[in-house]
Amino acid sequence: MKGTNKYVWVVRDVPKAEKAGIVIPRQGLEKPHTGTIISIGSLVDDKDIKAGKGKKAIFHKTVGQEIIYQDATYLILQQHEIIGVE
Amino acid sequence: MKPVNKKISVRVNMAQKSSLSVAGVTFKIANLYEVNHREKEPILGEIVSGNRHIRQGQIGIFHHNNFSPPSPFFVYGDLFSVPFNKTVFGILHPDGNIMPLCGNILCERVEKEYKVYIPPEQREKHLDRVVVTNPGNTPYKVGQLLFTRPYAFYEIVYNIDGKEFRVHKIHEEMVVGMLE
Secondary structure: OOOOOOEEEEEEOOOOOOOOOOEEEEEEEEOOOEEEEEEEOOOOHHHHHHHHOOOOOEEEOOOOEEEOOOEEEEEEHHHHHEEEEE | OOOOOOOEEEEOOOOOEEEEEEEEEEOOOOHOOOHHHHHHHOOEEEEEEEEOOOOOOOOEOOOOOHHHOOOOOOEEEOOOEEEEOOOEEEEOOOOOEEEEOEEEEEEEEEEOOOOOOOOOOHEEEEEEEEEEEEEOOOOOOOEEEEEEEEOOEEEEEEOOEEEEEEEEEEHHHHEEEOOO
16 A cells, blocks of 8 residues: 555554453444554655655544555555644 | 637647447447546647647647537637636647647556555545656656645546546646655
């Protein structure tokens, strides 16, 4: 999988399990707004994002386009939708 | 007239999708009343004055908005002066092949995978992925799977000698990723 243009491919972090071990249906869970960068498009010009492959990205909860491919869910973000990289 | 500001002059048949001639009789066809502008507006145009990419006498394929009245590109009669940008989809060669231009890519939509049998007429297609059939001047390869923005594909509908043809295209700006 390779990002193109100004798009960044992220795998969203999995929500932490409840401490008491109560199972909450996945649909009811709030999606985390962090993820791991797996691919960066060639037109991305921010140097911190460019060097961010494998690092954590922080973004707003509602942004991005989800693509499901071979049972894996990817989140596609535009460069400007990323708030920070850690 | 020599077009300037990266424009090209095009002559179009404004009635090409609203009427059909059979044995000398002209029929008004239902496309005239279609809501879908891709179906009813002219798409093909003959180049009157082109550039180094598309030359005089060639048939170009354009976005339907260029010719939708009232068009800002209208000159007079059936002559239009359209910008040479991503709204110029490609060149239609006499053998029926299309050569995409200006970053456009010809593609086919990908059918969704089902774990149970679904009749072919009820199978749906993905909204965010296509397979390249003609990459034009972009770096992608024929047969490559591309992921795009949702609904990025554009169905080109055009008529030659009364026969209807349909192909899909996307612009390279709409590609979000690819399978290596």
